[in-house]
Amino acid sequence: MIKIGNISTNAGELKWGNLHCGFLANGQAVQIPLFIVHGSKPGPTLFLNGVIHGREIPAIEILRKICREEINPQNLSGTILAVPICNPLAFEAVEHHALQDDKNMNMVRGINPKGSITEKMIHVLLSEILFRSDYLIDMHSNYHLGIEFSVVTPCRNKAVLERSLKLADLFGYPVVELKRSQFGFENSLIAYAQDKGIPACIVEFLGTNIIIKKSVESGILGVKNVLRHLKMIPGPVHVSKDNPAQGIYCYFYNILVENAGILTLDVKPGDLVKKGQTLGVVRDAFGNILENIISPYLAYIRNIPVIHKINSGMSPLVLLVIEPKKNLWK
Numbered sequence: 001m002i003k004i005g006n007i008s009t010n011a012g013e014l015k016w017g018n019l020h021c022g023f024l025a026n027g028q029a030v031q032i033p034l035f036i037v038h039g040s041k042p043g044p045t046l047f048l049n050g051v052i053h054g055r056e057i058p059a060i061e062i063l064r065k066i067c068r069e070e071i072n073p074q075n076l077s078g079t080i081l082a083v084p085i086c087n088p089l090a091f092e093a094v095e096h097h098a099l100q101d102d103k104n105m106n107m108v109r110g111i112n113p114k115g116s117i118t119e120k121m122i123h124v125l126l127s128e129i130l131f132r133s134d135y136l137i138d139m140h141s142n143y144h145l146g147i148e149f150s151v152v153t154p155c156r157n158k159a160v161l162e163r164s165l166k167l168a169d170l171f172g173y174p175v176v177e178l179k180r181s182q183f184g185f186e187n188s189l190i191a192y193a194q195d196k197g198i199p200a201c202i203v204e205f206l207g208t209n210i211i212i213k214k215s216v217e218s219g220i221l222g223v224k225n226v227l228r229h230l231k232m233i234p235g236p237v238h239v240s241k242d243n244p245a246q247g248i249y250c251y252f253y254n255i256l257v258e259n260a261g262i263l264t265l266d267v268k269p270g271d272l273v274k275k276g277q278t279l280g281v282v283r284d285a286f287g288n289i290l291e292n293i294i295s296p297y298l299a300y301i302r303n304i305p306v307i308h309k310i311n312s313g314m315s316p317l318v319l320l321v322i323e324p325k326k327n328l329w330k
């Protein structure tokens, strides 16, 4: 039997319930929903999570399908611990972070279990779920005008890094090996998990505040590939080769514009662009060209902006830069 909080499951059962984290000022309880899919046979424990950031909701649908439709616990070896909404406060507020403390729930290192409500929620995720798990897939999402991608972070334990890269690759998306110094990744959930010996990756699906069926379907295929790779369900791994940008990348590059105006783009997400290629222009209201947007790299377009009224200093495009892999450990 597996018991987490007050949720108990026997082998071959699916159960769900809520984990208590704390209270709001009005006395309302803050709870994190959890699915336990307890396989009938022994095997590893896979932690799947979603909505650490409140607007990144596609994982809710992916985890509903995986836990309630796709996987029969009678045919599962091991256990799936799936948290569809890690951050119910940010989700409710339609915000990246909980309004109560404005803390990034993805930054888990050094939190105080008796601290703010986000720290209390992180503590429950780590102590009740991560520490029982052998693998982690941390599901996020990005604006719909983009391509899906996975993220891993360098790790001193080479075996854990290799297994993390393998998990990321099973989704068939480009894999970005981000330096730990970028975006504060040293403190991130996946870096923390890796340092505890738990292979982990982030997967970024498409859709902020919306659920896009195509992205959800490819996410389900990716999770099933992970389950097959870990021998938790039978059958061969089949990684889609549809994504032209598949491969390992070293970093993102944000192109900033100098001039405010109206953006017209000649490229779309997923396009391969050359160094020096014109990607679009910024014009004023009379049609005068204020700025040509030039790619500084050979790269794939990762995201384009959802608003083409551009303010000076905005980042209109994000590139996945193609270049030889460097030593990323820092």
Ligand SMILES: [Zn+2]
Pocket: 052, 053, 056, 140, 141
């Ligand atoms: Zn996120």
